[in-house]
Amino acid sequence: MKVVVDYDLCESNAICMGIEPTVFEVRDDDFLYILDEHPDESKRANIEEAVRRCPKQAISIIEE
Amino acid sequence: MAAAGALRRHGFDGRLSIIGDEPHRPYDRPPLIKQFLAGEWDADRLALPGADAPDLDADWRLGVAATGFDAATRTVRLADGEELTSDGVVLTCGATPRSLPGTQGLAGIHTIRTLDDATALRDEVTRTTGPVVVVGAGFVGAEVAATCRTLGRDVVLVEPLAVPLARVLGLEIGAVFADLHRDHGVDLRLGTGVERVAGDGNGRVARVQLADGTAIDSATVVVGIGVRPSTDWLAGSGLTIDDGIVCDASCTAAPGVVAAGDVARWPNQVFDDDVGRIEHWDHAFAQAEHAAESLLAGDAAEPFATVPWFWSDQYDRKIQLAGRVRPDDDVVVVDGSLAERRFVALYGRAGRLVGVLGMNRPRHVVQLRPRIAERITLDEALALFA
Numbered sequence: 001m002k003v004v005v006d007y008d009l010c011e012s013n014a015i016c017m018g019i020e021p022t023v024f025e026v027r028d029d030d031f032l033y034i035l036d037e038h039p040d041e042s043k044r045a046n047i048e049e050a051v052r053r054c055p056k057q058a059i060s061i062i063e064e
Numbered sequence: 065m066a067a068a069g070a071l072r073r074h075g076f077d078g079r080l081s082i083i084g085d086e087p088h089r090p091y092d093r094p095p096l097i098k099q100f101l102a103g104e105w106d107a108d109r110l111a112l113p114g115a116d117a118p119d120l121d122a123d124w125r126l127g128v129a130a131t132g133f134d135a136a137t138r139t140v141r142l143a144d145g146e147e148l149t150s151d152g153v154v155l156t157c158g159a160t161p162r163s164l165p166g167t168q169g170l171a172g173i174h175t176i177r178t179l180d181d182a183t184a185l186r187d188e189v190t191r192t193t194g195p196v197v198v199v200g201a202g203f204v205g206a207e208v209a210a211t212c213r214t215l216g217r218d219v220v221l222v223e224p225l226a227v228p229l230a231r232v233l234g235l236e237i238g239a240v241f242a243d244l245h246r247d248h249g250v251d252l253r254l255g256t257g258v259e260r261v262a263g264d265g266n267g268r269v270a271r272v273q274l275a276d277g278t279a280i281d282s283a284t285v286v287v288g289i290g291v292r293p294s295t296d297w298l299a300g301s302g303l304t305i306d307d308g309i310v311c312d313a314s315c316t317a318a319p320g321v322v323a324a325g326d327v328a329r330w331p332n333q334v335f336d337d338d339v340g341r342i343e344h345w346d347h348a349f350a351q352a353e354h355a356a357e358s359l360l361a362g363d364a365a366e367p368f369a370t371v372p373w374f375w376s377d378q379y380d381r382k383i384q385l386a387g388r389v390r391p392d393d394d395v396v397v398v399d400g401s402l403a404e405r406r407f408v409a410l411y412g413r414a415g416r417l418v419g420v421l422g423m424n425r426p427r428h429v430v431q432l433r434p435r436i437a438e439r440i441t442l443d444e445a446l447a448l449f450a
Contacts (some may be wrong), residue, residue, distance in 0.1 A: 013375055015346065015386065026427045043085040052069070053349060055094065055375065057113055 001060040003037055003047060009058035016059060018030035032054060038064075065090040066325060066349045067154040068122055069114050070356035080122045081148055083140065085129035087309045088179055090115040094345055097204060098377055101211045103190060107179060110412055121307070130157070130276050135302035135318040152320045155298075155309055159291035159326040159343065166198060167287075172269040173284045176204060188284050195220050197272045197282045199258055201228035203376050205288030206241060209250050210378040219250045220280050222272070224257040234391040237409060237421065240402050241378070248379055253278070261285065262368035293327045293341060302427035306342045316354040322355035323411030324348065333369040334437050335418065336389045344374035371436045373429070381405055384426055386433040387419025394442065398449040400425060408449075420445075 161175035201223035227238030308329035400407035411419030
């Protein structure tokens with residue numbers, strides 16, 4: 001899977017970082033960075049939770 | 065909708081009915097008083113993607129209010145006379161805005177909860193002139209005021225307390241918001257309430273009389289003075305109602321009946337003696353998912369213990385708060401400053417960290433959120449910023 005963030009929607013609420021900090025990181029500049037665009041399948045449940053819980057619905061998963 | 069999605073994810077493959085009194089598919093409420101009111105987004109953009117997931121396989125009953133409930137048989141009575149009996153019920157009926165006494169039936173008086181409410185206000189603020197009076201400087205009132213200023217409308221914000229958001233954030237942080245709104249041209253009337261609202265003789269609001277003796281001529285008044293849980297329809301249901309549906313720690317209200325969101329009152333074990341309702345967007349989703357799990361687990365249901373989190377956008381400032389804070393908590397600014405309106409503030413009570421607030425500083429709020437659940441002390445939290 002590939003994790004994609006729509007940066008036009010993202011408001012750096014950082015909820016995703018709270019759920020899976022190895023993939024999502026909001027840095028001191030207040031922007032969200034994807035640390036791992038192709039995370040291991042073991043993180044799928046957390047990433048799906050981040051997709052559901054994003055206040056801006058800015059995260060999606062693309063199956064490859 | 066969140067509960068329905070969780071039921072399906074956990075393997076529930078039976079019949080699933082979703083009842084809602086609004087005619088619309090589930091939509092996102094936070095943008096109603098921001099992007100939608102500002103005219104930047106249309107209603108289509110508010111749709112929540114989960115509602116159309118094909119694996120939800122739900123029987124939608126939209127535009128039909130639930131008018132009665134019997135907890136013993138788990139029977140929901142609908143406004144059209146139909147009765148639905150089921151093995152399990154998730155009650156997520158939300159809350160209703162409080163109205164200003166003596167304003168019923170007067171045109172130009174708005175409360176904002178639904179898409180229809182927001183559409184009515186948007187139509188008005190985009191086609192009329194003159195000041196908009198916002199009554200109540202809680203989060204709804206403060207955001208409406210900010211959006212109306214952004215649209216170029218004159219705004220008078222009336223709040224009985226000394227500063228905006230005082231009831232939640234306390235006086236020191238509330239003062240930051242007072243300055244923020246003043247700097248954007250809002251006419252703040254603090255420490256006074258509405259004495260009387262006068263009509264124009266044709267059924268429309270014309271003047272708002274304040275308790276301090278002043279009056280504002282206005283044809284548009286937005287009332288943001290809180291909500292009450294929507295439980296009138298549950299009278300005689302057999303459930304315990306006391307400022308919401310009273311639930312146990314697992315969000316269970318009766319056998320086979322769970323509740324979540326604004327309407328659910330439950331003991332949150334993260335905080336001592338904290339029994340209450342939480343009116344946040346993130347909380348509604350999280351609790352609904354947990355309540356669905358409790359419903360499937362039955363007697364093995366686990367407590368829903370959570371550190372609540374919410375955000376608010378006003379002008380170019382975004383605040384986020386994790387925790388359960390009270391106006392009399394100790395507040396320590398640990399990063400940035402109130403003056404630059406970019407800071408992190410810790411809330412402590414009896415030596416324990418109970419909340420983290422960030423203004424244009426999102427990272428620390430999310431990082432400290434789990435530490436609040438771990439019951440770290442305020443001193444331990446301060447040491448992280450030393």
